[in-house]
Amino acid sequence: MNKPLVWAIAAALVIAGPLVGVAVRRLVDRLAAKLSSDTRAVHRMTFGLLRDLAVPVCSLGGLTLALALPTGLPFSPRTVHQMLEAALLLAITFSVARLAAEVVTTVARRLTGISGSVSLFGTITRVVVFVLGVLITLDSVGVKITPLLGALGIGALAIALALEGTLANLFAGVHILASKTVNPGDFVKLDTGETGWISDVNWRTTTIQDIPGNFIIVPNRKFAEAILTNYHRPEQDMAVLVEVSTSYGSDLEHVESVTMDVARRVMKELDCGFAGADPRVRFHTFGDSGVEFRVVLRTRHYEDQYLLISEFIKALHRRYREEGIVFPFPTRVLEFAPDSERGSRLLAGLHTP
Known part of the structure; x- marks a missing residue:
């Protein structure tokens, strides 16, 4: 077999390898797309490894077949074999690290019952798998990793001391x-x-x-x-406190009844209110201007309390005006002694030694 033909076959194999890998990847994607929504999450991870390995494995396979031909390249067969083996192990390492990170992230999300990100677990898993894969690759090409592990241990100790805050x-x-x-x-x-x-x-x-x-x-x-x-533990709904006061001349039983009626209506009409909960009114202080009390409402989420309080205050103010219930203004009563008594006290103070 003449050399031009051998080189042509070798070039064809090198080019055909990635093309076959792309075709395999597309085939895997089509099979994954035909899965039902119930099993797609499980099979996506199974097909993911095959999809990630399709192009590098087929490319390395085509390169291996091309190098096996008598092209006359000045390379040692052992060296070529080790290089291809190392490249294959690194490709597998990247794919397995990605798959392991996705599995750990999925399991963590299911255990916590939330759809938020748990990227920390995935990052740690990816780094651990990648380090193990690199060590296995070095060992496969004849590099002794025992001294390397010792050096890594000492280096890790130095890095841990230098990156104390980051590791913390x-x-x-x-x-x-x-x-x-x-x-x-x-x-x-x-x-x-x-x-x-x-x-x-x-x-x-x-x-x-x-x-x-x-x-x-x-x-x-x-x-x-x-x-x-x-505010989401143990439940997302929470109590909201609103401070109110009324004048001393008000009928407190009537005030409580009207306030409870307004609170129930506002909680029922607003989506953020917890309609199933019953509001409470608790009188607690004889203040300077009137009797002070606290209204306890309930909202579904912490951030909804502002709208609930605003709508409750507006509705309560409107209803109190209709019912003739007075919101007291700040007042203070001052009592003065009679002029004669005040003058005698002043004189007594002046003659005191």
């Missing part, structure tokens, strides 16, 4: 997700004042999206050490 954030992020104190999607408030929904917990920071829509980035270590209020 990493393990704090793992603790946050593993302890299930919060989950992505929960509405929380920190003792430092930050308030919003948990958007993501990654290897270094926790992202909180506040009510206006801005992102607040909090280091995991500070987030784990903060005094935190989770």
Whole structure:
């Protein structure tokens, strides 16, 4: 067989390898698209590995067949074999790392029962699988990894000391997700004042999206050490307190009845109100201007309390005017002694030694 023909066959094999890989990938995509929605999530991960390996494996296969031909290239067969084996192992490592990260992320989401991101678990899994794959690849090509592991251990210790803060954030992020104190999607408030929904917990920071829509980035270590209020635990609905007062001349029984009626109607009409809950009215203080009491409403979500309070105050103000119930203005009564008594006290003060 003449050399031009051999080179032509070798070139054809090198070109045909990636083309066959692309064809296999498209075939896998079509098979995955025909799956039902109930089994698509499970089979997507199964077909994902085959899809990721299709192009690199077929490309390496075509290159292997091409190098097996008598082309006369000045390469050692052993060296070529080791290079191809290393390339295949690296391709498998990348694909398995991606698959493992997707599996861990899916399992974490199902265990927590939320659809938010748990990217930290996926990142850690991807890094661990990738490091193991690189070590296996080095061992397969004849590199002794025992001294390398020792050097990596010493290097890891030095890196751990240098990156103490970063590693503290990493393990704090793992603790946050593993302890299930919060989950992505929960509405929380920190003792430092930050308030919003948990958007993501990654290897270094926790992202909180506040009510206006801005992102607040909090280091995991500070987030784990903060005094935190989770408004989604144990339930998302919550009590809302509204302070009200009425004059001393008002009939408190009538005030309570009217206030309860307004509170029930507002909670029933608004979507954010918890219609199944019963409001409460509790008188608690004889104030400077009138009798003060507290109205306890209930809302479905923390962020809905502002609309509920606003609508309740407007409705209560309108109803009190109709019923003749008075909101007291701040007043203060001052009593003065008679002029003769006041003058005698002043003189007594002047003659006191």
